Amino acid sequence: MNISVHKMLRSPLFLVVAAVLLWFSAAFLVWPNLRLLGEVFMPNGEPTFRAFERLGSSRRAMDSLRNSFLLAIVLSVTVNLVGVFIVLVTRYFAIKGARVLYLGYATTLIYGGIVQVAGYKIIYGEHGFVTNLLAGAFPDMDRTWFTGMAAVVFVMTVAGTGNHLLFMTNALARVDFQTVEAAKMMGASTWRVLLTIVLPTIRPMLYAITILTFLGGLGALAAPQVLGGTSFQTITPMILTFANSPSSRDLAATLALVLGVSTMVLLAILNRMEKGGTYFAVSKVPTAMKKQKIANRWANAAVHAAAYLLLAVYLVPPLLIVLFSFTSASAISTGTLAWESFTLKNYALVFSDYEAFWPFLVSLGYGAFASITVVAGMLFVARLLQKYRNRVTAFIEFVLHIPWVLPSTLIALGLIIAYDHASWIMGNVVLTGTVALLGITYVILKIPFTLRMLKAAFTGVPDQLEEAAAILGAGPLTTFRLVLLPVVAPTAAAIAALNFNSLLDDYDTAVFVAHPLYQPLGIVIKNATGEDTLNDATALTFVYTVLLMLITATTMWLVYGRPSAGRRRKPKAAEPAGTAVEPVTTRN
């Protein structure tokens, strides 16, 4: 129902929220990005394209641009190939041990980003465990074999398939199985059914995942920075390098701008495709998917072999990480894993040594602050936007989606540039270099996802509930507190948990804005990969990683995996499981 601007303005709750919202949007979402544009096009108050000229003449910058697009294109192919394969063998074909396979592949969901990159480097890198083993067997080998584009693509492919596991699995489950049965009845083979019925049905989902993969490749930071070596640097590591020196900050801003524009164009395409109509059969009596047998014996054997080989690829790094977290650094580097070399000392150190625990504490603090703040704030905003639908709220919603459209690098850079000096909009407070800035940036980055999910949750609440409360005498605030909030609370909690998860191991944002004395885990883990040899700092990294995996796995299980204990009691409550439906929501 449309509610007029006039009526909206009569609600005092709206006026308060709107005032806060307007300032917040202006100060954090609009102004920093305008300042960034200013840095590029008007560094001295005069319009100029000099930044682009400087960029064009920098070979490193141009190489990084080329590499980024190359990486994005290659990943779009590799991630889709591997991702579609792992979903099919776990959910579509009858493969022996599918459940084990799924759990193995799902390890990519519980560790990613810098944690995963660091893990691979420590295992396959120049001084890595596997490299040491291999060098023992082949002394002439190139110890830096796991560097450059191939290594980056390899790591990011494994990481990228998590989207397939979450979203393609979901789409596949919604394919009307009767269409498969009908096709088989008409004589279509297993492969033909897959290629002409199943995959075309989930094509929109595959497009969406592809675009996410492409964007992930374009804005990649940790993988190319750690594993790319000198030969394969991409845009974001370049932005970071340029941003660290005042004389090249305009170059950083220009590169960020290129990244931002590319992202916006791709998201516009994605949006168009999303509107391209429903592919899912809206069948009244959907039949559950039954797993398909591969009729050809040799093909069946080949698929089984490939599936288990991939399982090994997925499982080896996390298993080694867990193993190493219980050993001393010397045992790893010498490759002598005896029974006596296992110890709990690393864990004891993390939990007893304040210095070792500090980064963990910092990450927990930032994660908790940002995830709770953003959910609390967006609860009001989402309700407002869902209830009052008119041009003003549509505009507010658009502005709040800015962090979704722009890469986090650009947002972080914009904030640094805008608030490194006193500015009236911030009450003359300088934010750059403070402890607060990272927290603020996290809140900003989590707004779009939180808003979308909460709005969906509120939309799921029937209007009649509110009317019933109103007619029974409850005012708007009482209704919100006693009726609406309890209904959306499970979803809000799930969103907060997911936000917390993704912030815990953040590196890409922290590396731009973190305070030197308050460095979160991501940065500490990244720094550990810079060491030439395995030392006790590496062992600590393993412990951090295992703890992070535990926390993430617990959250994922609570949000997605639980056999819906809460839902049985309250089937009308908005389901947090709905968070698995939309691929676009996982950005940032």
Next chain:
Amino acid sequence: MITYENIDVVFDDFHALPDFNLTIGEGEFFTLLGPSGCGKSTALRTLAGFIDPTAGEVYVDGARVTNLPSQRRQIGMVFQNYALFPTMTVRENIGFGLKVSGVSKAETTRRVDEIASAVELDSVQLGKGVTELSGGQQQRVAIARALVLRPKILLLDEPLSNLDAKLRHQLRGQLKELQEQFGITTVYVTHDQDEALTMSTRIAVMNKGRIEQVGTPQEVYMHSATEFVCNFIGDANRLATGTVAALSALPRGVRGTAALNPASASYLRVERVGLHAPGGKADDGGARLTLPGTVRARQYHGVYSSYRVELDVRDGGTVKGIIQETRHRGFAPGDRVDVSIDPADVLQYPGADAQGAAQVPALTQLAPLPSGASQ
């Protein structure tokens, strides 16, 4: 007493209620009946205060309530999906209004128990979550929640539409009993003519935002004021021109009303059609017209059978009639029967030939009186 005075409701470019006027008396069970989209829910929600009318006023007991917020109108409402709060127990749901208005805990418990026993909810059910209850029980919770605040008016928005047929019939009776027990003025919205006829003191039949007729169930059924009402309520034959022409030759009933107009749309309720074996029972009262015909189809309904009879008279068309399944052995397709019609039962709507006109061939308008009509 409730009065709608020149109410206008406009949504964007859709005029949902144009110039709506209606008065509902104290203690009435008043039904707004009509097809979906006719504006009946809009009228109800305007009274509830969920819709601000573009123009006009609403009065309750003579006081203007047009701009009063819902919670101050002393109205209780049962929603179509009940709108029970899913995160609260049955007791918390019923007591919600009392809690919000600051009634003491003891008093709340007392009043919830009292109303719960009135709607036959026991103490075990009061402790349950609302989603653990069956549809019928949920409905009783919704009614209790609406009545516990002792409102002046009870609004019911299609409260039976989500239940299966048998439960619907059962609850219909219980709902009516409760209303009589509390003596509360009730406004009921439904598209189900059966519900409307069995429960209401008065009915307003609505179409496209306008009231077609207001009256007691008998009035709207027996003397449908418009062709729409006649078609919407009950089952009626639209008589073909040949039959109307034959009827118009007869004086119209004992009351001596004017003769039928052959040009007007004419209807006859199916239960008013007499069906007899040829030469069988004579017409009672002598005013009836008897027309011979052939049975074309029979539909068995258990309690009765309905027959489609093609009339011999030129342009006579077919009529549908029913015979109760008592000891009558019934007719089979192809049987010859006599159809008798009392002209006083015919409902006529001059000039309103928009509906159902397509069924009647145009060229038969001036058909001469058939010779066999007097048999």
